[in-house]
Amino acid sequence: MSRAHPRSRARRAVLAGALSLTLVVAGTSAWALDRYVIDHVEIADVSAYEAARSGTTVSGTDSTGTGTASPEADEAVVTDTTYESDDASISISTVTTGSGDDTVTYYVADVVLTDATVLRSAFAQDAYGENITEDTSDIAADNGAVFAINGDYYGFRSTGIVIRNGVVYRDEGARQGLAFYTDGHVEVYDETATTAEELVAAGVWNTLSFGPALLQDGQVVDGIEDVEVDTNVGNHSIQGEQPRTAIGVVDDNHLVFVVVDGRSTGYSAGVTLPALAQIMQDLGATTAYNLDGGGSSTMVFDGELVNNPLGKGTERGTSDILYIAG
Structure with a gap:
């Protein structure tokens, strides 16, 4: 053999x-x-889905989310950096600090609402599911938004509580979330200690699931420089100097939204999470929360991109936005 x-x-x-x-x-x-x-689409027509569950018409839009104002809508006054209506007051400012390679440029929207539900969420392509994306400015235009920022990119992950415009989409508590209540207050909460239905019953209007919390009771949260939001493929640390998006709470119905540009030498290096927390604290926020950053960090006002993502002036698609209808 x-x-x-x-x-x-x-x-x-x-x-x-x-x-x-x-x-x-x-x-x-x-x-x-x-x-x-x-793309994995679970709900193909979110506008109809929400209308069937809420039975209400959005101020400034019709039930399809197309941005058609109702006859009772007030006459808004818009300038290059401000917006005034019966529903909301918005003021946009640009801040540049440092010089050379240490230059940081960020954008602040100071927002006062007359009703907490004026701040809404919208999904890319008006669809809910995984990996569905659209540029922030396009989602804003689809929903008649005068102001918008990128959200938490819920579609990248399969965990986290997702409540949008009072409707439950996902109930998989996993991390520290942010809850917006219909009475105007906003708070950081532990997703694993409650359920989506309990939150809605308590008056929660929108939730965000990214983090970490940057400020609580006016103080910088310990340990934020070591946080990893996810440990799945392609998304580990969120540390270092990065483009950032954050929300701060000054008082009930008084919010500050910050978008920091980054990864652009000589224009804006980005900031660390502790530096972002300091920015929010300096703006008078007592609670602040970090959202999706990097190339997703975008702010849109009156149909125009406010910031300069990655120094290239082009957006990266995201799965959701927070917005105020015009």
Whole structure:
């Protein structure tokens, strides 16, 4: 009986191992594409879905979210940096600090609402699910928004409590969330200690699930420089100097929204989470919360992109926004 030469056996073993590795890598790539790239639509018409559950018409829009104002809508006054209506007062400002490679540029929207429900959420392509994206400015235009920022990119992850405009979409508590109540107050909460239905029953209008909390009771939260929001594929640390988006609470119905540009040498380096917390504290916020950042960080006002994402002036698609209808 003939015997294979040891080198032949070794070569076959190497080839078999390489083939197995290729199959594993291919399988992993297919899984990653399916999980993080390919659209998975669960609700194709969010506007109709929310209208059926709330039975209300949004101030400044019709029930389809197209931005058609009702006859009773007030006449808003808009300038390059301000907006005044019976529903909201918005003031946009630009701040630049430092010089050279240490330059930081950020944008602040000081917002006062007459009713907490004027601040709404909208999903990319008016659809709910995983990996559905659209530029912030396009989502804003779809919903007749005079002001918008990117949200928490809920569609990247399968956990977190998602309540939008009083409607529950997901109830998978996993991290520290932010809850907006219909009475105007906003608070950081532990998603794992409650349920979406309990939150809605308590008056929660919108939730965000990203974090971490930056300020609580006016003080910078300890340990934010070590936080990892997720540990899944492609998203680990959120540390270092980065573009950022954050929300701060000055008082009931008085909010500050901040978008920091970054990763652009000589224009804006970005900021660390402790530096972001300091910005929010300096603006008078007592509670502040970090949202999705990087290329997603965008602010839109009166149909125009306010900031300069990554110094390139182009947006990266995101899954959701917070907005105020014009």
